[in-house]
Amino acid sequence: MLRRSLLTTALALTATGGLTGGARAAAPVTITLWHMEQPPHRVQRVQELLDAFNKANPDIVARQEPQSWGDVYAKAPAAIAAGNAPDILFAIPDFTTVIKQLGTLAPVQDLVAELDAKHKFIPAAVKPYSYDGGVWAVPLYNMALSLWYRKSVLQAAGVAAPQTWSQWQAAAKALTKGGVYGMGLPANKQLYTDQTVYAVMTNAGASELFNADGSVCFDNPESVAAFKFYKDLYQYTAPDAASWTWGEAEACFDSESCAMVLQFTVIKSYDQQGGKPDDLGVIAVPHADSRTASNTIAYSNAAMILAKDPAKQAAARKLITFLLEPENYGRFLNMEPGLFLPVTQDGAKSASFWGDPLTAKYRPQVETMIANSQFGMLFGFTGEKVFPSIGAISAQNILAETLQKVVVDGQSPEAAVKAGQARMQDAARK
């Protein structure tokens, strides 16, 4: 009798999947997000959003593992090779070309199209990730370089906010006095210098690095003009600018040692220093006198999906969709208020974005930043095709290296640009 009872119970448990089996079937899908937003307040904001997502989706556990931009170019390929890749990996355009070469990147054009229908992406944000017949990452936030200054300082010097190169140089000269540097410009062999150099290049009409056939076209009169102008402007910067990254330039502006700087933002540090919102000026990067409108360097950060398991892929898509919902998106962007700009039209209008106290306080400046981002472009991602060598060109900071040849080694812009072209061609070799 007892034996029959036990047998019946065992059969019943087997038929229902058993307690363990039932629990296993209900086990949530765990996905891992790698991002490079390391400052603690950004990590905390991402965690708040992940907590909200996990609460709304009990069948998914999303967790974050913050990385650094300095390490991730080596760490992510190694993790992929070892089979320990994250399910979602944040990216900038050139990093995407590196990961794509490993052959594990899932195209996301269907997800981007779905999200575009709901939120309307800014086309410039999607373009750097659209090539080779697919879209390789979902844009999440934008950054655009602008010219920052204090209105009162310019007024005191009797100069107007510059719109052309000649006005810019004249303003920098007039503002360089009494221990103040008229223009904070970097010359480090580093990404920040790549960005400032390219911002000047785009305003000389030298935005293309590649011909349509993939050959390098960096050595052209417009590039030479841009490097010549940069050199002219560089005489008004701080003497240690050859070792600057973003932080040093921002510190120079905050300490009022630099009258103007090219930055993605200075809002947070300016505000922390007690600056008045009305006195903070921001305009588009001035253009060459021969041109009529300004461009800048801008690029969207995006999310790549590396998950191979269908359940994890679905969970990763769900998380990205969640982040772009207007009620969450503003909170996501405001993990660094005044820096990260929306890549969707409804995100740019969302109450969650403008509701942040700092963003609201500097609304005119943020609106100008968003307007500037509409005219942004990124080296290597301007044409119809994207060539994989841009990954190596960008990672080796060849634009900044070319600039150092001019402002540190004293080479002529013509010779330096010619050498830069050779370096880019060498980077493009297999």
Next chain:
Amino acid sequence: MSAVSKDAPAVVAHRVRRRVFREQLLAYGLVAPLLLWLGASLLYPLAEALVLSVQDVGIIGTRGHFVGLANYARILGDAGFWLSLVRSVVWIVGNAVVQTVLALATALLLAEEFPGVHVARVWVIVTWIVPTIVVVIIWRWLLSTSGGMINPLLMQLGLISRPIGFFSSGPMSMTALILINSWRWFPFVAIMFLSGLQNIPLDVYEAAAVDGAGGLQRLTRITWPLLAPTVFVLTIIGTLLSFNVFDVVWLLTGGGPSDATTTLPVLIYRTAFKAYRLSEAATMSVVATVLLMGFALLAIRQLAPKSQGA
């Protein structure tokens, strides 16, 4: 009886041999796991680097093809590689000179007895235990022209008329890097010197004093020669450690400006993780390893203190 006594030495010898053999077996058995671990952890990466160096692997994680010695031909014919090697030699010699002078002076001071010397001997090591990133942040800030302390200090002393960029020109960058790295490492060398100094018998100094030797003579004729074993060890270890310093250089200058501080480790890192040429970087690593091993063997042969009995 006589047969037993005749065989006894052979039996005893056999037993002794067996016991020695068992003890040796046990000893080898005890150290074998560690030797295997050391062998694997040292040889496996070297073997991997060797294999990579004869392939054309680009991005880490991708596959490559066998290319023979093409990478070696390319690297050995590349002026950039040799320039980086020269910079590494400048870096090693600069660090060795600055650290030796600072460390010896500090060790001689700390070898004296004065109030607080025990506290000083502990605290002198502080700069060595500070994490690299903190060292870098401290010095970046001190040398900055926007709020840094060094420029205003030099201007107040009348040494400069306007702020200077310490990392804006090649020679100045290399000098600043050597001084910062030496600031970090000289306490370690000083502690090594101090332990060497404490091993020199006091009666040698007393005898020299009786013979009328002055301070300089005692330093050059007693202290320095008797520190030779310490100097020898430090020369080898210090050279190898200095050669491999990457973090301070990378974080402070990134190898710039204009490659002026691109030492070989920086070039290897850039080639692997910026230019995505892992095999070329592995080739440079193999060549660097051969050069360092050659240096170590040469140094042991030429600089090792001669034994008194030999």
